[in-house]
Amino acid sequence: MNRIILSLVVSCIFPLLAVEYKVRDYKYLIEKMPKIDSGLQEIHFKLYEGYVNQVNLLNKLLENMGADSAFTFQAIKRQMGWEFDGMVLHELFFSNLGGDGKLSPNSVTSKKIKQQWGSYEKWMEEFKETCNERGIGWTILYYDPDKDLLINAWISEHSTGLFATATPLLVVDLWEHAYLCQFKTDRNKYVDTVFEYIDWGVVNDRMKNAPFSSRAKELRKERGDQMSLVEKTLPAKS
Numbered sequence: 058m059n060r061i062i063l064s065l066v067v068s069c070i071f072p073l074l075a076v077e078y079k080v081r082d083y084k085y086l087i088e089k090m091p092k093i094d095s096g097l098q099e100i101h102f103k104l105y106e107g108y109v110n111q112v113n114l115l116n117k118l119l120e121n122m123g124a125d126s127a128f129t130f131q132a133i134k135r136q137m138g139w140e141f142d143g144m145v146l147h148e149l150f151f152s153n154l155g156g157d158g159k160l161s162p163n164s165v166t167s168k169k170i171k172q173q174w175g176s177y178e179k180w181m182e183e184f185k186e187t188c189n190e191r192g193i194g195w196t197i198l199y200y201d202p203d204k205d206l207l208i209n210a211w212i213s214e215h216s217t218g219l220f221a222t223a224t225p226l227l228v229v230d231l232w233e234h235a236y237l238c239q240f241k242t243d244r245n246k247y248v249d250t251v252f253e254y255i256d257w258g259v260v261n262d263r264m265k266n267a268p269f270s271s272r273a274k275e276l277r278k279e280r281g282d283q284m285s286l287v288e289k290t291l292p293a294k295s
């Protein structure tokens with residue numbers, strides 16, 4: 058990029074957009090998830106805090122960067138996605154924990170799972186098998202409002218393979234730091250324990266809001282307002 062243009066971008070435009078992300082407090086989970094070691098949880102919260110700090114640091118570096126830093130600018134932009142997704146995926150993960158692991162059969166998520174897989178057990182089997190993917194990353198249950206479809210997906214690291222515009226409903230951390238200290242290499246036992254603490258109320262709320270995202274509204278308009286199962290279940294939103 059031309060240095061003059063870069064200078065304008067960095068010194069004039071970016072500071073207007075700079076924001077500081079706050080570390081969210083998930084310490085309440087220690088009491089709500091007694092089968093997951095409190096020390097392991099505290100380490101995990103600290104690691105999450107690191108992602109928030111890194112995002113803020115990168116934004117600060119961009120804000121204060123000089124006009125002769127095109128290489129640094131590009132490197133920061135490349136790194137930002139990894140740090141940002143690391144921050145947000147942890148927030149989605151911690152937020153969908155702390156529940157009793159019970160999915161109400163009358164919930165829209167349960168109905169949609171049964172429509173696609175036939176039963177909760179069959180969906181769970183596929184989700185847990187996805188958690189067994191080799192390597193570090195995340196398993197995510199997505200809702201795609203375009204096709205009115207649930208998807209069990211594997212995401213490598215934080216940012217490889219994310220499904221653009223699909224809404225993450227249930228997120229499970231499969232990095233080794235999430236379980237190794239307590240569960241050793243028994244990833245299945247860790248996933249089984251996580252399932253005992255899923256807050257399906259949170260998952261259900263995410264699904265109920267998904268069809269009303271700006272992208273979903275565009276798609277609904279394009280397909281002639283055909284309603285998805287989720288939309289039929291919910292009162293219309295403006």
Ligand SMILES: [Fe+2]
Pocket residue numbers: 101104147230232234235
């Ligand atoms: Fe993690």
